[in-house]
Amino acid sequence: MSIPTPFHPRTSVHNHNLDWKDWGGYFAANSYNVVNDFEYFAFRHSAGLVDVTPLFKYKVTGRDAGRFLAHIIVKDIEKLKVNQATYCCWCDDRGMVIDDGTVMRFGENEYFVTAADPSYSWFSRFVRKHDVNIEDVTDSICSLALQGPMSREILKQICDADLDNLKFFWTTSARGDDFEFKISRTGYTGDLGYELWIRNEAAIKLFDVIWEAGQNYNIRMSGIAALDIARIEAGLIMNGVDYHSALHALTPEQMSTPYELGLGWLINLDRDPFMGQKALLREKEEGSKWATVGLDIDWPELEALYNEHGLPPHTDHGAWRKSIPVYDRQQGNKQIGYATSGTWSPLLKKNIALVTIESRYATPGTEVDFEVTVEHQRRTVKATVGKPQFFNPERKRSILKTEEHEQEI
Amino acid sequence: MSKKYDAIVIGGGHNGLINAAYLAKADRSVLVLEKRHILGGAAVSEEVFPGFTFSVASYVVSLFRPHIVRELNLAQHGYDIIPMDASFQPLPGGDLGLCRWGDSALSRREITRFSKKDSEVYGEFSKVMTHMAKLAKEVIDHPAPDVASINPKELSALLRMGKVFKNLGPELLQMNTKLLTMSSVDFLDLWFESEVLKGPMAVSGIIGTYLGVRSPGTAYVLLHHYMGELDGAFRSWGFSKGGTGGVSQACASAARSFGAEIRTNAGVAQVKIKNGRATGVVLENGDEIDAKIVVSNLDPNRTYLKMIGEDNLPDEVTAEIKRFKLRGSSGKVNFALSGVPNFCKQRGSLDFMKGDIAIVPNVDYVERAYDQAKYGEFSERPYINIVVPSLTDPTLAPPGKHVMSCFVQYAPYKIKEGADHWPQLREKFGDAVQETIKEYVPDIDSLVEHRQVLTPWDLQETFGLTEGNIFQGELTLEQLLFQRPIAGYAKYKTPIENLWMSGSGTHPGGGIMGSGGELSAKSILKERVI
Numbered sequence: 001m002s003i004p005t006p007f008h009p010r011t012s013v014h015n016h017n018l019d020w021k022d023w024g025g026y027f028a029a030n031s032y033n034v035v036n037d038f039e040y041f042a043f044r045h046s047a048g049l050v051d052v053t054p055l056f057k058y059k060v061t062g063r064d065a066g067r068f069l070a071h072i073i074v075k076d077i078e079k080l081k082v083n084q085a086t087y088c089c090w091c092d093d094r095g096m097v098i099d100d101g102t103v104m105r106f107g108e109n110e111y112f113v114t115a116a117d118p119s120y121s122w123f124s125r126f127v128r129k130h131d132v133n134i135e136d137v138t139d140s141i142c143s144l145a146l147q148g149p150m151s152r153e154i155l156k157q158i159c160d161a162d163l164d165n166l167k168f169f170w171t172t173s174a175r176g177d178d179f180e181f182k183i184s185r186t187g188y189t190g191d192l193g194y195e196l197w198i199r200n201e202a203a204i205k206l207f208d209v210i211w212e213a214g215q216n217y218n219i220r221m222s223g224i225a226a227l228d229i230a231r232i233e234a235g236l237i238m239n240g241v242d243y244h245s246a247l248h249a250l251t252p253e254q255m256s257t258p259y260e261l262g263l264g265w266l267i268n269l270d271r272d273p274f275m276g277q278k279a280l281l282r283e284k285e286e287g288s289k290w291a292t293v294g295l296d297i298d299w300p301e302l303e304a305l306y307n308e309h310g311l312p313p314h315t316d317h318g319a320w321r322k323s324i325p326v327y328d329r330q331q332g333n334k335q336i337g338y339a340t341s342g343t344w345s346p347l348l349k350k351n352i353a354l355v356t357i358e359s360r361y362a363t364p365g366t367e368v369d370f371e372v373t374v375e376h377q378r379r380t381v382k383a384t385v386g387k388p389q390f391f392n393p394e395r396k397r398s399i400l401k402t403e404e405h406e407q408e409i
Numbered sequence: 410m411s412k413k414y415d416a417i418v419i420g421g422g423h424n425g426l427i428n429a430a431y432l433a434k435a436d437r438s439v440l441v442l443e444k445r446h447i448l449g450g451a452a453v454s455e456e457v458f459p460g461f462t463f464s465v466a467s468y469v470v471s472l473f474r475p476h477i478v479r480e481l482n483l484a485q486h487g488y489d490i491i492p493m494d495a496s497f498q499p500l501p502g503g504d505l506g507l508c509r510w511g512d513s514a515l516s517r518r519e520i521t522r523f524s525k526k527d528s529e530v531y532g533e534f535s536k537v538m539t540h541m542a543k544l545a546k547e548v549i550d551h552p553a554p555d556v557a558s559i560n561p562k563e564l565s566a567l568l569r570m571g572k573v574f575k576n577l578g579p580e581l582l583q584m585n586t587k588l589l590t591m592s593s594v595d596f597l598d599l600w601f602e603s604e605v606l607k608g609p610m611a612v613s614g615i616i617g618t619y620l621g622v623r624s625p626g627t628a629y630v631l632l633h634h635y636m637g638e639l640d641g642a643f644r645s646w647g648f649s650k651g652g653t654g655g656v657s658q659a660c661a662s663a664a665r666s667f668g669a670e671i672r673t674n675a676g677v678a679q680v681k682i683k684n685g686r687a688t689g690v691v692l693e694n695g696d697e698i699d700a701k702i703v704v705s706n707l708d709p710n711r712t713y714l715k716m717i718g719e720d721n722l723p724d725e726v727t728a729e730i731k732r733f734k735l736r737g738s739s740g741k742v743n744f745a746l747s748g749v750p751n752f753c754k755q756r757g758s759l760d761f762m763k764g765d766i767a768i769v770p771n772v773d774y775v776e777r778a779y780d781q782a783k784y785g786e787f788s789e790r791p792y793i794n795i796v797v798p799s800l801t802d803p804t805l806a807p808p809g810k811h812v813m814s815c816f817v818q819y820a821p822y823k824i825k826e827g828a829d830h831w832p833q834l835r836e837k838f839g840d841a842v843q844e845t846i847k848e849y850v851p852d853i854d855s856l857v858e859h860r861q862v863l864t865p866w867d868l869q870e871t872f873g874l875t876e877g878n879i880f881q882g883e884l885t886l887e888q889l890l891f892q893r894p895i896a897g898y899a900k901y902k903t904p905i906e907n908l909w910m911s912g913s914g915t916h917p918g919g920g921i922m923g924s925g926g927e928l929s930a931k932s933i934l935k936e937r938v939i
Contacts, residue, residue: 035511037492045491045650046803150803216808218801299479310576312543347489349478 002027005053006142006203010211014221021224024054024118024138031223036318037346039226043189044347047148047214048222052188052195055101056118057137060111064130069103069111072126072275074258076268080105085169085184088266089258090122095279096246096255098122099239100263104171104184112182112197116239122247126275142203146210147193147230149395150217155183155194157213163194164400179205188227190234192395228319229343232354235294235388237261241321242292242340242354259283260356262292262388291362294388295326295339297351297370301381305374315351319343326355327369327380336361336368345390352390353383361385413699414440414670415939417690419677419716420706420873420912422450426660426671427926428704428911430481433667435934440698441661441669442690444676444873447654448661450706451872451879452921454654458859460807461745464652466863466872466879468741468796468814469493469765471634471646472922473656474550481663488659490647491801493764498609499752499849500770506753507605508761524603534600540581541588541632547573549917552900552928553890588628589886592621594772596628609767612775612792612818617880617919619736619821621779622772630884633918646765648798649921652805656921680705680716680908687908701939702907704929707873708881709733709894709914717905726904729895733914734888737865737877738782740820742842744813745806745859750797750850763800768793768845778819785825787838790845791817810858817842822865822876831866838864880919881912890916901929909933 002022005011011029019030028051032039042048060069069077075088082105089100099122101115113119120136127134146154152163161174161183171184179202187193198206211219231238239245243256257280258267269281303313321341328334342353353370361368362385370383416432418425421443429439447453451466470490478488492511499506507523509516513532520528547570554566574582587596593614597607613634614627621627649655661671676693680703689699705712713722713730722730744750749759752766769775769792778788794816799806806812820838822828839862847853865877874881882888891899893916900916901909911929913919933939 033512034515035494037511038494041491044489045801153803153808217803300476312539346492348484349475350484 005051006200007051007053007144007207009204010207011051011221019223023224024056026054028054029221029223031225032221036223036225039220039222040229040318040346042218042220042222043148043191043193043226043230045149046218046220047146047150047154048189048220048226049210049214050145050147050222050224050227051143052145053142055138055143056115057141057143057197058113058115058119058123059135059137060113060123060132061109061135062130062132063109064132065109065111066105068127068130068132069113070272070274072123073103074263074267074274074276074280075103076271077103077111079268082107083171085171085186087169087186089261089263091258091276091280092246093276093279094246094255095257095276095283096249097243097258097261097263098245098247100237102184102186104182106171106182117245117247140200141197142200143198144196144207144210145187145193146196147187147189147191147222149192150214150219151193152400154210154214154217154219158209159183167399168397176206176209181206188234188236189230190236190389190391190396191230191393192398225318228321228341229346232319232341232343232352233345233347233391235262235354235390237292237354237388238341242356256290256356257283257288259288260290260292288359290337290356291359292388293355293357293362294386294390295342295353295355295368295370295383296386297342297353297372298382298384299351302351302372302374305372305379305381309375311375315344324353325371326357326383327371328361329367329369329382332369332380339370348390350390354388357385412438413689413701414438415700416440416702416704416933417442417698417700418704418706418911419680419690420444420450421448421657421661421671421673422706422912423452423657423660423921423923424911424913424926424929425450425704425706426657426664427477427481427923428706428930429669429671430660430664430667431927431930432933432939433664433669434481436668437939439664439669440700441664441671442675442677442692443671443673444693446673448671448673449654449657451874452653452657454652457743457861458745460810461812461859462652462805463743463812463861464649464654464798464814465743465861466741466868467653467921468798468816469646470649470653470656470921472549472920474923474927476550477923477927481660483659483663486659486662486666487655489650489655491650492647493796493801495761495764496609497752497761497764497766498605498769499766500605501848503755505755507609508756520603520606523605524601527601527603527606530600537581537584538632540577541585544573544577544585545632548890549922549924552932553893553916555891555899557891557896588632590625591628592623592625593627593631594622596631604771604773608769608771608775611772612767612769612794615775615779615792615818617739617878618883618885619734619738619782619819620885621776623776626886629886633884633920648796648801650802650804652798653921660923677716679718680905682717682721682905682908685721686906702909702933704909704911704933705903706910706912706926708735708875708878708912709910710735710875711873712903712910712914717903717908722904726895726898733894734883734885735822735876735878735881736883737822737868737874737879738820739816739818739877739879740787740838740865741863741868742815742817742839743861743863744815744857746811746813746856747858748809748856749800749811750813750846750853750856752849759800762797764796766795766797768795768849782819782821785821785823787820787824787834787841788818789841791819791842793817793842793845795846815842815846820865822869822878828866828876831864835862835864835867838862881914882918884918889918893918901925901932907938
């Protein structure tokens with residue numbers, strides 16, 4: 001049975017749709033309103049507030065903390081500077097992905113790790129003689145994501161942090177009226193946005209000041225359904241949806257390597273031994289079997305199929321998470337991959353999907369056939385392969401230059 | 410000698426920019442000339458008062474063709490529409506008013522307060538209109554076939570359209586006939602009984618026309634506005650982020666990315682014509698620029714009578730174009746406000762104000778407003794369509810402050826004192842609008858920091874819309890399809906060879922939809938004139 005997060009007394013008031021789902025054992029609002037498009041548009045036009053408390057969170061401390069994390073993670077965490085954050089993934093010895101998440105360095109020997117799955121046991125088994133302490137803070141630290149072009153303005157109203165100069169994937173401590181919290185410029189929307197980390201006891205205080213400050217900026221509560229649209233547009237994959245953790249996979253077929261997931265850019269291969277290094281070195285030389293790509297599903301062809309039935313074109317409402325076959329365009333019945341999630345992009349006016357595909361089809365511009373069901377009949381339409389990242393606005397990375405900075409230039 | 414372009418587009422409104430973008434995308438050299446200092450024509454965002462950005466003229470987007478967004482990659486260039494969730498109609502005397510929402514169950518409950526029957530029929534009506542809109546989409550997305558022609562291409566286009574009609578089945582075909590001939594109110598009477606509900610629905614039929622909701626033929630205009638098509642699905646209206654100028658800026662950015670040149674502060678005095686052919690343009694400053702073709706994005710009146718000139722036109726064509734009805738009937742009042750203008754405090758949350766707000770308490774109200782207009786007066790109690798886009802897009806106003814845009818009908822261009830008396834009547838007109846709003850927002854006077862009043866005369870002088878017609882010509886049946894702007898020259902062509910048209914005054918007509926620009930460019934490229 002799910003339990004409420006510390007923000008539940010507030011989120012439940014906003015949830016006019018009573019649409020809750022389980023996320024990591026917590027109640028998470030899937031949508032707050034019957035018509036939930038606005039929860040998505042808040043991410044792109046104003047600011048959407050998401051309770052992301054259910055993320056699994058770990059505090060890793062000790063003299064060897066950096067070295068330890070660098071050993072179990074494909075990225076060289078030792079290079080992370082204090083207050084910097086990074087997205088990363090970790091593998092088993094076969095180079096198969098266990099999970100993906102974010103690592104933040106809050107102090108010289110203090111790291112903060114978020115994960116999609118419970119990871120305490122996995123991390124702990126590699127501590128051995130290292131001077132490392134891992135604390136599961138999932139149930140004592142809660143989190144809000146404030147995402148969207150207005151998020152910086154709202155946060156500036158409620159705390160003392162220098163947000164104008166906080167760069168993408170950096171963190172800072174912040175002080176509100178009578179509470180302290182951490183801010184990281186991270187998120188799952190591919191937009192300007194922040195995640196706020198705070199002790200459970202101060203949860204409601206933080207929520208209330210954000211909500212109040214947000215009133216002049218069209219702040220909205222946003223649910224998981226809206227987040228899903230945004231993260232697919234941004235090409236951000238999801239554990240359990242777009243891939244399966246090697247710990248949960250029943251067969252080798254169900255496992256994926258970082259390269260296959262499009263996460264090759266995260267790997268620092270040339271360094272001290274780390275988990276999966278040998279296998280990943282081999283894969284880099286020999287090439288990967290699969291690739292993760294974005295598909296732009298042709299709209300006129302879909303329109304034409306519906307037109308055969310005298311109907312206007314139709315797409316699922318919001319994002320979908322299901323396996324849909326992708327075929328070779330020349331040899332119609334040859335399956336070459338499958339979509340794992342997708343959405344109509346309200347912003348790009350495109351029907352898009354994240355797809356696992358045989359790597360020789362992964363070149364951008366390659367045309368494939370995508371299966372659609374139109375009036376109960378299975379058909380295919382053309383789709384074009386591209387990068388998974390469909391949307392990447394400048395504001396995501398931009399910083400506001402202070403006057404001093406301008407003078408320096 | 411200066412460079413000779415493949416094409417010069419006169420007028421940097423959204424259609425002109427789209428036209429240029431398509432031509433440039435096909436590797437033609439294109440120059441866009443805009444008279445004002447800013448691009449966009451009527452789809453323009455301007456910081457009229459410090460900190461307050463307005464969609465000065467056109468204020469909402471619904472019909473913009475999604476395929477244009479994809480073909481020109483407009484989203485990458487900043488095209489960004491925020492859908493409107495609600496349509497609110499305040500009622501006098503502290504009533505809760507009527508709000509129609511995207512949430513159909515909620516709308517049904519709202520309508521039930523006025524008529525239980527209507528609340529259930531509402532869904533049936535939407536279904537029929539969806540079918541009708543599908544038909545209209547077929548019409549909008551192609552150049553209008555000429556019924557008088559025996560050219561096989563025209564006939565096959567007619568046949569294709571005929572097939573779509575045939576597939577509607579007899580019931581919907583009859584409905585179509587009704588839609589084309591009836592008045593907006595008569596048409597709605599087929600379904601609804603509540604005068605309150607019919608009010609805001611009927612006004613869609615008169616937008617931009619000098620007709621009343623009980624005038625025959627207005628039912629079609631109702632459809633034109635009903636079929637707002639966003640996201641490839643038939644649905645409601647939306648705001649452009651940063652104002653409707655955002656749409657134009659995105660079109661301009663796309664055009665530039667394909668290599669088009671765009672100049673502002675470059676008014677065109679006339680088209681250069683030699684032996685019945687357009688050869689370029691003469692700018693207001695006397696400069697001449699040559700091009701293989703010229704595309705006028707101006708309204709038909711300006712294109713024919715100013716850019717071409719009567720001397721270069723056959724007499725019948727001149728007479729015909731002078732009969733083309735513009736008859737501007739609306740104005741625009743933009744308010745900069747120090748706080749939220751709450752149209753219904755009893756409702757608590759402000760969500761009901763995040764769409765449009767229609768001041769039209771019932772059908773008779775708007776017919777009475779028309780009565781005054783018929784005799785050359787502006788309505789003292791006009792129909793007002795209000796949006797407060799800063800509630801949705803906080804970048805438009807300083808924190809806590811708001812911009813309120815009011816589309817006002819009727820304000821006839823031909824006011825009884827004479828159109829050139831509008832400047833003297835301007836503030837009086839603005840007062841009438843503010844007084845009308847005060848009946849619903851009693852504290853409006855104290856909220857107003859600034860007010861910008863645009864009469865039809867101002868629309869003409871500022872945006873070059875002759876007689877202030879927001880659609881570059883009324884959207885009445887006799888001026889549509891193969892007769893827009895006039896029979897014989899409906900396919901973006903003019904009597905002058907190599908002079909083309911692309912604006913709202915061509916098929917399929919007004920609203921920020923981009924079709925004129927797109928279809929015109931595609932016709933030009935298809936005929937390989939450049």
